[in-house]
Amino acid sequence: xxxxxxxxxxxxxxxxxxxxxxxxxxxxxxxxxxxxxxxxxxxxxxxxxxxxxxxxxxxxxxxxxxxxxxxxxxxxxxxxxxxxxxxxxxxxxxxxxxxxxxxxxxxxxxxxxxxxxxxxxxxxxxxxxxxxxxxxxxxxxxxxxxxxxxxxxxxxxxxxxxxxxxxxxxxxxxxxxxxxxxxxx
Numbered sequence: 246x247x248x249x250x251x252x253x254x255x256x257x258x259x260x261x262x263x264x265x266x267x268x269x270x271x272x273x274x275x276x277x278x279x280x281x282x283x284x285x286x287x288x289x290x291x292x293x294x295x296x297x298x299x300x301x302x303x304x305x306x307x308x309x310x311x312x313x314x315x316x317x318x319x320x321x322x323x324x325x326x327x328x329x330x331x332x333x334x335x336x337x338x339x340x341x342x343x344x345x346x347x348x349x350x351x352x353x354x355x356x357x358x359x360x361x362x363x364x365x366x367x368x369x370x371x372x373x374x375x376x377x378x379x380x381x382x383x384x385x386x387x388x389x390x391x392x393x394x395x396x397x398x399x400x401x402x403x404x405x406x407x408x409x410x411x412x413x414x415x416x417x418x419x420x421x422x423x424x425x426x427x428x429x430x
Contacts, residue, residue, distance in 0.1 A: 257275060257278060257279065257324040257328070258323060258324050259271075260272070260274050260278065261315070261318060261324055262320055264315075265315065265316075265318075265320070276308060276312075279308065279328060280308060282328070283308070283328075283332055284301075284304050286332050286336075287300050287303050287304055287307070287332065287336060288300055289353075290336050290349070291303065291336075303335065306335050310331050310334075310335055311328065311331055329354060336349075337349075372392060375422055375425070375426055376388055376392070378422070378425050379422070382406075383414050383418035384418070385404055386400060386406075386415050387414075387415060387418040387422070389403065389404070397411050397415075
């Protein structure tokens with residue numbers, strides 16, 4: 246399976262971003278490019294001699310779901326996994342309507358899915374955003390102790406500080422984070 250990007254000059258993410266911003270031409274181009282990918286996807290999963298399954302009908306059904314759920318795509322994530330997840334569920338729904346069970350091997354999607362370790366998580370992004378609010382030494386100390394998991398002595402040695410200074414910087418950093426991001430109740 247090919248990566249989920251448009252065959253034109255813009256990747257699907259850029260087209261969908263523009264479309265969500267109101268660009269109708271970009272949305273039309275996104276749907277055309279998505280339909281090409283979906284035809285290949287569906288064509289590989291629908292039985293060759295199944296009269297009850299029409300590839301184009303199923304692609305149109307998927308595109309309708311994509312249209313209805315376009316607001317659920319997270320702009321900072323790739324379009325491919327989101328698009329193929331919708332396609333997978335719509336394909337399974339089609340099999341259910343026709344009394345068949347569809348099992349999908351995750352290996353079929355291995356070239357489409359990003360390495361989970363390489364994908365920034367919401368928590369990771371929140372941690373980086375929080376650390377970004379701290380001053381240099383405090384940021385280095387808090388990051389070293391909490392994110393990197395180093396000990397106070399390792400942090401002190403690496404940063405050329407005393408262990409007491411590391412403790413003070415750590416507690417001041419946590420206090421600054423609590424003041425900035427603490428509960429507002």
